[in-house]
Amino acid sequence: MSAKIDRLAAVLEEELALTRRLLDLAKDARAAAVSADPTLLAQIVSEQEENAAKLEAIEVDRAAAAREVAAEAGMDVSGRIKLAAIVERLGGEPAARLRRLGGRLRAVALDLREASTRTREILEASLIHIDGFFNVLSRAQNGPGAYGAPRARRGSSSEAALMDRKA
Numbered sequence: 001m002s003a004k005i006d007r008l009a010a011v012l013e014e015e016l017a018l019t020r021r022l023l024d025l026a027k028d029a030r031a032a033a034v035s036a037d038p039t040l041l042a043q044i045v046s047e048q049e050e051n052a053a054k055l056e057a058i059e060v061d062r063a064a065a066a067r068e069v070a071a072e073a074g075m076d077v078s079g080r081i082k083l084a085a086i087v088e089r090l091g092g093e094p095a096a097r098l099r100r101l102g103g104r105l106r107a108v109a110l111d112l113r114e115a116s117t118r119t120r121e122i123l124e125a126s127l128i129h130i131d132g133f134f135n136v137l138s139r140a141q142n143g144p145g146a147y148g149a150p151r152a153r154r155g156s157s158s159e160a161a162l163m164d165r166k167a
Contacts, residue, residue: 004072005094008065008086012101015058019108022051026115033122 025048032041066081073089075081083102087095 002094004065004068005090005098008062008069009097009101011058011062011065012083012098012105015055015062016101016105016108018051018055018058019105019112022048022055023108023112023115025051026112026119030115030119030122033119033126036126 025044029041029044029048032044063081066083066086067077070081070086070089071077073086075085075089083098087099087102090098
């Protein structure tokens with residue numbers, strides 16, 4: 001049993017490390033967005049996507065390791081296995097170890113969600129600002145006297161002469 005618990009703990013530690021990396025990247029992405037550095041932001045997003053794919057694979061490993069521990073502990077493994085249920089069943093030091101890892105992982109995941117939300121909000125506000133700027137620019141280019149504005153038709157010289165006579 002301890003080998004399976006060790007495997008589950010190792011997977012949780014790996015998941016924790018990767019989630020911390022994603023948190024760092026989310027903070028970097030926010031800084032890149034604030035500094036309006038699209039090249040850096042693209043690099044960060046690429047790394048985030050790579051790490052998210054790794055995290056997805058680790059989550060599959062975590063579910064398998066949790067299922068093994070739960071099965072050996074005599075739990076029903078037909079549905080989704082929760083770490084809290086395993087901790088409750090195990091008790092003792094193995095349970096405390098898994099509880100600590102689960103708590104740290106949950107805390108970092110919440111921080112990651114908050115950081116990602118703040119970054120998304122900054123990017124959305126930037127896009128709204130850029131859209132507004134282009135709307136103003138478009139109106140300026142198409143307004144009276146602008147380069148893109150339709151030109152007023154000049155009257156003929158006879159119309160000008162007629163106007164001069166009336167004046």
